[in-house]
Amino acid sequence: MNIQAFSMIGAAYLNPVATPELAAQMTGLNYVVWYIGHVFFDAKFMSQFSILFGAGILLMAQRCEATGRSPAGVHYRRLLGLLVFGLIHAYFFWSGDILVTYALCGAVLYPFWRCRNRVRLATAGCLFLMGSLIISLTGLSMPYWPESELISMKQEMWQPSTEMVDAEIEAYSGPWWNQFLDRARMTFEFQIVGIPMLLFWQVTALMLIGMTLLETGVLTGKLSKRLYAIITLLGFGVGLPLVIWGLHQNESHDWDMQYSILLGTQFNYFGSLLMAMGYIGFWGLILKSATGQKLGRLLAPVGRMALTNYLMQTLICTTIFYGHGFGYFMSIQRSGQALIVVAIWCFQIVFSHCWLQRHRFGPAESVWRVMTYGKPTR
Structure with a gap:
């Protein structure tokens, strides 16, 4: 979600048609990328x-x-x-x-x-x-x-x-x-x-x-597969239609500020909690399978370095989009932004594995632990 806040003007995150140029881009693959991002991630x-x-x-x-x-x-x-x-x-x-x-x-x-x-x-x-x-x-x-x-x-x-x-x-x-x-x-x-x-x-x-x-x-992971499946179905079964309906309402109001900036967010406000529970149920369900456990081992190092990876995304993206770097601010449309997201994900998965093979904690996590405990900890 943050890629659009790095690469575009601030209003574009709240209002996808904030300018005539942005409105003209909300078609085809650009619209699909924004739609998926809003419904499943935002x-x-x-x-x-x-x-x-x-x-x-x-x-x-x-x-x-x-x-x-x-x-x-x-x-x-x-x-x-x-x-x-x-x-x-x-x-x-x-x-x-x-x-x-x-x-x-x-x-x-x-x-x-x-x-x-x-x-x-x-x-x-x-x-x-x-x-x-x-x-x-x-x-x-x-x-x-x-x-x-x-x-x-x-x-x-x-x-x-x-x-x-x-x-x-x-x-x-x-x-x-x-x-x-x-x-x-x-x-x-x-x-x-x-x-x-x-x-x-x-x-x-x-x-x-x-x-x-x-x-x-x-x-x-202590619940049964049946209970995780119920959490998943209830979370997505109620939350997903609520989020989609809210999006439809914003579009039917032509993204009018007096409706969409506050009242129009309420469907996603409640729907996001329900869908978050749906995701949690889904993760609990798939991690009980052999394939899910392999996926967990692939992604676990990224989670162990969450603070480092979060800050690293800022350094990478501001270098790509801001003037002290490559200066692509407002130059890459949403479909291109999605490719950058996938590239950063892949890099951070590899980087996290490589770092944790040599260190117990990520660099930011190590500093944070010193700030917490007053000295390096093992």
Whole structure:
């Protein structure tokens, strides 16, 4: 999903027809790539990763307690390290950073590692619904906003003018300092508005769900094939039609900002959680087969180096698209972007295997562990 945020103007991620040029490209293979990305990937894999991050918080707390370390000390040092990584990443490299969000959401979750699962799930449900309520009420209020505010929002986030598009292209096609000035502004606005209004509620809820799924054995492969199949069918059977219907509604409204920017996201908001559960059921199902276990062994090193690979994708993509590198910003259409994604996936699978044959942890993970424990650990 992030490839379009690296390679295109910011509005293109939210609105695929943000400019006449982008609208003209939404045909044929470009449309197919965008459609598949939105339906099967957008928010679904972020949801899975947030669920796994929450499970990781619980797992680390349990391990610390078993080895006599202070779970609270390790937890907060770990998240402080992640926050440092995120701030450097967001301001100096790419404004689409998610690490700051994870650090802030994870910071409020420590008390929940000892809670019962029903408390976690009840809290997760309230948080998830609160996120939807904030978005929905804000969207419903838009017809009553002053015209000047609507125009400003449209130009900033949804359908920028030709002059604004040209300015963004010039910034990211130019030297690093020009990029930094624009990126710092976008990052700051997102962190003070986007995180508290949009992501905090959703991501924190997903992390609590992750804790519950770990304790109930869903994430550790303890369920039967039948139960994983049921989770898969329910998740995709309900979530997939919901996401597709939401996409149809946005298209039927011609991607009008007053509908699509907030209200039009709600089908995917709920559908992504259901589809994430469907994916989790699917992974649990296939990993019980011999073929699935081979696939797991192929991909496991990438997961063990998740932070390194995430940051590496930024370095690779900003080099490809930004002015300090090859300068292909707004020059490669969505079908071409998909080829770059596959190439990066293949490279990172090979790189992760090669690195972990010689080292126990990825380079970013090693630094993170020093920040967490105060010294290298084995």
